[in-house]
Amino acid sequence: MIRQLVNTANKYQQESQDKHKPLKVTILHPSAGVNWSGGSEIFAIEMTRRLSAYFDVELLSGAECGNFSRKAGGVSRAYTYNLINQPLIKNLVHRFANHPEIIIEHLTNFLPCVSRCLINSTDLIFPCNDYGGLAMAAAVRAIKGTPILYTEHNGLLAQGKCLKRNLSFSPDCLVVFDKKTASFARNIKPQQELNIISNGVDLERFTPDGAKLNFGLTTPIVLCVASLNRKNHKRVDLAINAVSRLSQVSLLLCGDGPDRDYFQARGEQLLGVNRFKISTFPSQRMPEVYRSADVFTLPSINEPFSLAYMEAMASGLPVVTTDDQIRRYIVGDSGILCDVTNPEIYADGLFQVLKTNWQQKAVSNAARFSWDNIAWKYRNVIMETIKRKKETTV
Template structure:
């Protein structure tokens, strides 16, 4: 097993791209369709920046840059609209918990595999879990093409997704934290593992720019999450904690199948004057962040949490769950606490609201700029290709 934290300071070995631009293909059939998913945004942002070093192609569900190409199958977002039909939903959910994801994987397998087999590629970078990994494994079997994979689900569900993906034996596995790396190392001691955090566009998410008047009394606490009950986001904890702060409002930004439930719950706990649910297109999220006063998300087993760094890049302090990943991300730009203790959670929110942490939050977020993260992936891709060759 080889594990390392990539250092991009030594560029002496980067002469190969000047002689030959390696061809790197990323795969995510939902990219360009779903703009609220972390892995979709990851695929687009990384493909855009790697295009400066490689011949990059992103097999996506919809156009999202001159580097993207249609994947040829059905994105899970479109499949979800189909499987939620009452005539179909009850039947398909007897056999699978997320039929829309299965449809995406199955429908994209053949067109993506054919494209990668018929058009030479130096490295395959699946970004959509086991569907993309299966495509990569078949192409590697016939062509010897190495696979680089970033685990986005982490240890959610007891690490079930990571355990499954390790069976594909990617040539290089990227994880977000040492805890996830230790879990993977225990299951697959020979697996090559690198720790690289997720990135944020610090030119898009800034404290300066247009703001939105939500019509809520200040200060406004912002929570960004998909609206689904009993999920790892634990939105109700945030609602209950903010209900203990009579001077604060809560903006819940997101959408999902349980929106009506959360609307009723928020109206009950905070009242219509101090609570709103709104959803915005991704391009407006920088305005949303900079229009609030503090960001909170009390999720558990969150693999990374892109919303945390987007909020900090926009100048917002963060209050989050006290775990290894959140301590690393938040650092001194807010507080981590036992969010299951509502008194402690409410006190942490109160304390952060009474501090001016805008500049500290911004500086902390710069550690995760996509420019720095892309350089780490550039080095790792070069090393993986050259090792395979």
């Protein structure tokens, strides 16, 4: 995936070399280039690639992502996670913070990124790493008046806790993924400039055509891509329980996390080793993973806008998931939305989609979310935000 992203980035930059791009945009994510599976990291890279056709864009990242990126200068969370989670250290630091590795990333990248944005003057700052990036951007804005564009990736998780916090930074423009989150934000801060733009998917990588994998499981196969943590919002247990009610149907969990052993034992207990497996794959293999399954499911609650749904649909898979407003918008007629907390209803939804070929509907639906379309919308928002800022400072 790294090589492919770099090559595509070069293509976009080559197409833009002869264009006059007077506006400079700085995108920030200190984990980009280090973590290739995180949604916000991929978002930052894709935005940089696509927006390079319209602006002079620089990505301050954790590692090289292509010649459009520059190392942010601090320590990425991925480099400290294992050290901090050693038993003796974990017991100490987790008394003060749930995710100390993220705090370290934010603190160590603050001054280098502020310095870069001040020295290498930019027309707009686009942080993609939550409150750490917003704090950095707010510092630059206080000194130079540089406007801030921010996309809320956490949506309404934890009753909108992150969104409430991030609104306190007063970005010059906030982008959210859906109407429900927009309404929540407007109730908190009615004067906040706000746009609704969905997340995106790479339709060149995720397609039904191409190489497939043999998972060594009884077919058909239900695929669930999620972090394996019993305390998060993914609710992987619900998928295991539902698939266990379908004879001759297997479940592949693609992911990792602190509760991997628990889920391994639970899956083998309910489905057996021939119908259950947990695997992790590098990001560049994920298109093969999707197209090797028969249906995708993710029974999460308050899901902001998971890339996995769109990647699955672009790969031709129907989706069975939670019935709520944002999933109705994402999935549309490409699967079945149901009460996933009821194992019988959930299992029946999986059974129903396995009886029909949904590929054409899924691919057609995913086309709505192409990164090129999404980037064009962001291009317009960026132009409007910079223009509005200039008008208010004249």
